[in-house]
Amino acid sequence: MAMHHFPEKGQSPASILDELDHLRQQDIPWEAGKTWSLIYYLDDAHQDLVRRAYDSYFSANYLNSFVFPGLQQIEREVVRMAGELCHLSTSVxxxxxxxxxxxxxxVLACREAAKKKAGKKRRRxxxxxxxxxxxxEKAAHLYGLRLVRIPVLEDQRLDVEAMKRxxxxxxxxxxxxxxxxxxxxxDPIEGVAELALEEGLPLHVDACLGGFLLPWAERLGYVEEPWDFRVKGVTSISLDxxxxxxxxxxxxxxxxxDMEQMKHQFFISTRFPGGMYVSPTLLGTRPGGAVAAAWAAIRHLGAEGYLAMAQPLFEGADRIRRFIGEIPELELVGTSRLNILAFRTVANRPDIFVLADFLEEKGWMVDRQQFPPCIHLTVLPTNLPVIGDYLDDLEAAVEFGRTHPAATAKGGAAMYGVMARLPFRGMIEKEVSHLFETLYGAEQEGNAEAKPSWWMGLLNRLLLKFG
Ligand SMILES: Cc1ncc(COP(=O)(O)O)c(C=O)c1O
Known part of the structure; x- marks a missing residue:
């Protein structure tokens, strides 16, 4: 579609919405359930409510929470409700x-707290x-810190002893x-928390993905160990x-x-001619709608609604795990009992990325992973009606791999083969940076021709990760 210039005259709402519909057709058709990450859609009724809640605060700018006491109460309530899920007795x-x-x-709060405590001695x-x-890694990059990657064990959980060392x-x-x-x-949260207490270090638990899943997984018997503020030594938790x-x-x-830690995330500027500038988070202007929508979603579903959402997801993932267990060429990576899992081929025969290419040709959006090479699945509500179709295609993919042993290292597989070799990683970083320069730079059309399209396609595929 041709690129628009700044319009001299405004367009009609109908034509703008039509065009958006048209553009959306270029995007992944996630409604069909062939996307195993990125999209968290429950059903039309829930989405409609969330959208209306967003609309009710559409114009609010939550930069200054003091002029929106209603929104402030909404945020406090979301924090309290999320805190209750994580067994936090005070809602901080x-x-x-x-x-x-x-x-x-x-991470910022940890850095600032350490600075105050240790004076010039640098903890990074x-x-x-x-x-x-x-x-x-982004935090380390932005704040001048260093991310030390601790190995994981065969089950893909953190090696606590290695962390201790x-x-x-x-x-x-x-x-x-x-x-x-x-x-x-x-990860073994209790083991890490013990280290944190012994050493007097803060511990952040990243439950961005699991915060609204694990409480239901626990009730349904899929998770046994505590992972939240029940564990002494956990300082902070993120949950999305x-x-x-x-x-x-x-x-x-x-x-x-406690607030002793949180207070270090606040930013206060007293020297701005425009007046005192205070900001509790990283953003300046903040959409009030997102705050109201979060509140509405939690209140609409409640524990009952979330349980009803989660149970079929865990069962769907169990079905996939059972299927994988029955195919001699396939095995799970890690010991997940949740609806987030990964699988590979035994000894990488047939090549797992040959299977990935096959599945992609069948219309599935495939989330390829490295270290080890494998395929990731997050089972979402949209996937539930098509799990049987996926398993049929996976079976056909394995059969294709069996009968085409020469079909290795093609397409995405070739790319990840390259990625796995260290000397090339710098080159990949440069190429991805180049892709961004093309996307965000001037003269889109001219730039798009600077690289062969297959190369752009591969890079694009890589960037579809981490949803
Ligand atoms: C475990 C985990 N942490 C953090 C994030 C980052 O979340 P966001 O994409 O909302 O910034 C993700 C995203 O998938 C995640 O899975």
């Missing part, structure tokens, strides 16, 4: 725009499992995931309402055990 925390912002703030190491979300005078904080995105496993809370995009909760 706030809403942010998403998991990444919650994580950036949690974030110790986190190798499976941790890249938001922590890495703790030193420069350690700033410890991190664990509940669960991690790639494999859906929960815009994931399994089924709110509108733009809502995560960051909870703290």
């Amino acid at each position: 925390g706030g809403l942010t725009s998403g998991g990444t912002e919650s994580i950036l703030l949690a 190491d974030i110790l986190a499992p190798a499976t941790v979300h890249p938001a922590f 890495q703790i030193g005078p420069e350690t700033l904080m410890l991190v664990a995931s509940a669960p991690c995105y790639p494999f859906g496993v929960i 309402v815009h994931k399994f809370g089924f709110a509108a995009k733009g809502a995560s909760v960051l909870l703290y055990r």
Whole structure:
């Protein structure tokens, strides 16, 4: 479609909406259930309510919460309700725009608290499992800190002993995931918390993905170990309402055990000619709608609604796990019992990415992973009606792999083969940066021709990760 210029005259609402419908047809058809991440859609009735709640605060700018006492109460209530899910007796925390912002703030609070405590002695190491979300690497990048990736064990859970060995005078904080995105496993939170207490270090639990899932998983018997503030030593937890809370995009909760830690995330400027500028989070202007939508989603579903949502997801994932267990060429990666899992081929025969290519040709959006090469699935409500179709296609993919042993390292597989070799990683980073320069830079049309389209296609595919 041709690129528009700034219009001299405004267009009619009908033509604008028509065009949006048209553009949306270029996007992934997630309604068909072939997308195993990114989209958290429950049903039309829930979505309609969330949208109307968003609309009710559409114009509110939550930068200045003091002029929106109604919205302030809504935020307090969301924090209290999320706190109750995580067994926090005091509701200390706030809403942010998403998991990444919650994580950036949690790390900032650790950095600032350490600065106050230690004076000039610099603590800069974030110790986190190798499976941790890249938001922590982003935090390290932005704040001049260092992410130390701690190995995981065969079950893909953090190796607590390895973390212990890495703790030193420069350690700033410890991190664990509940669960991690790639494999859906929960790190040994109690083990890490023990280290945190012994060493007097803060511990952040990244429950962005699991915060609105694990309470129901526990009630249904899928999770046994405590992962939240019941564990002494956990300092802060992030949990995203815009994931399994089924709110509108733009809502995560960051909870703290106490204000002593949280206060370090606040930013206050007294020298601005425009007046005192105070900001509790990273953003300036904040959409009030996202706050209201988060509140509406939680109040609409309640524990009953979330349980009813979660149970079929866990059962759907069990069905996939059973199926994988029956195919000799396939095996699970990690020991997830949640609806977030990964699988690979035994000894990578047939090549797992040949299967990925096959599935993609059948219209599935495939989430390829590295270390080890495998395929990720987050079972979402939209996937439930098509799990049988997916398993049929997966069976056909394995059969194709069996009968075409020469079909290795093609398409996405080739790309990940390259990624796995260290000397090339810098080149990949440069190419991805180039892709962004093309996307955001001037003269889109001209730039698009600067690279062969297959290369752009591969890079694009890589960027469809971490939903
Ligand atoms: C475990 C985990 N942490 C953090 C994030 C980041 O969340 P967001 O994409 O909302 O910034 C994600 C996103 O998928 C995640 O899975």
